[in-house]
Amino acid sequence: MSTPLLRLAVLISGRGSNLQAILDAIAAGRLAAQVVQVISNRPGAAGLDLAAASGLPTAVLDHRQYPDRAAFEQALIAQIDTAQPDLLVLAGFMRVLTADFVQRWRGRLINIHPSLLPAFAGLDTHARALAAGATEHGASVHFVTAAVDGGPLIAQARVPVMADDTPDSLARRVLCAEHRLYPQVIGWYAAGRLALDGEAVLLDGLPRKLPVQLNCEMTDHA
Ligand code: GRF
Secondary structure, eight states: OOOOOEEEEEEESSOOHHHHHHHHHHHTTSOOEEEEEEEESSTTOHHHHHHHHTTOOEEEOOGGGSSSHHHHHHHHHHHHHHHOOSEEEESSOOSOOOHHHHHHTTTSEEEEESSSTTTTOSSOHHHHHHHTTOSEEEEEEEEOOSSTTOSOEEEEEEEEOOTTOOHHHHHHHHHHHHHHHHHHHHHHHHTTOEEEETTEEEETTEEOSSOEEEEOOOOOOO
């Protein structure tokens, strides 16, 4: 009997291009996993349409309909539990999760962030990287802990910053890198190669002092 596929729940708030990259990687046979549920906290999120177009179960939990963060998360947990996922994948999910929530999913909850963490945690990363005169920028995948954008780093994809970059052109280059990086990291997890041990990221059983670096050479910066 073959091993059951890793079950992914993907949490989104918007466009869903990382969700699409994950679905494309699965469809192309590059990622042995299945998306069992897509949840958005924003009713109009375009990613919901992408999910529906792929025939995936979707759910909307509008955080504004709940009296507080705890009530929202209770509903979120109940919704997630209906699909029994193995791994929670945050893909542009724009709600901060409480310590209780992340503890419940510790080691089974990952996020992608559009910067080379620890640089530029938070919002507007591309504009801030340009303003700081960064020559390199990129994306990071990390295990989620209570420290926002501060959990143990798994892997990063680096891209060059061009002299004529705008926040939009830089964002596009980083997004291309994200679309390669995220399916790859999920694939490691699916293959049983990736784990969190305390604060240490284990890849193939060995602690990583530094995140895995993927070099995303992209000259097209239009
Ligand atoms: C990405 O840049 C991701 O790194 C960040 O939010 C954005 C989501 O984009 N966390 P999309 O919805 O996956 O297109």
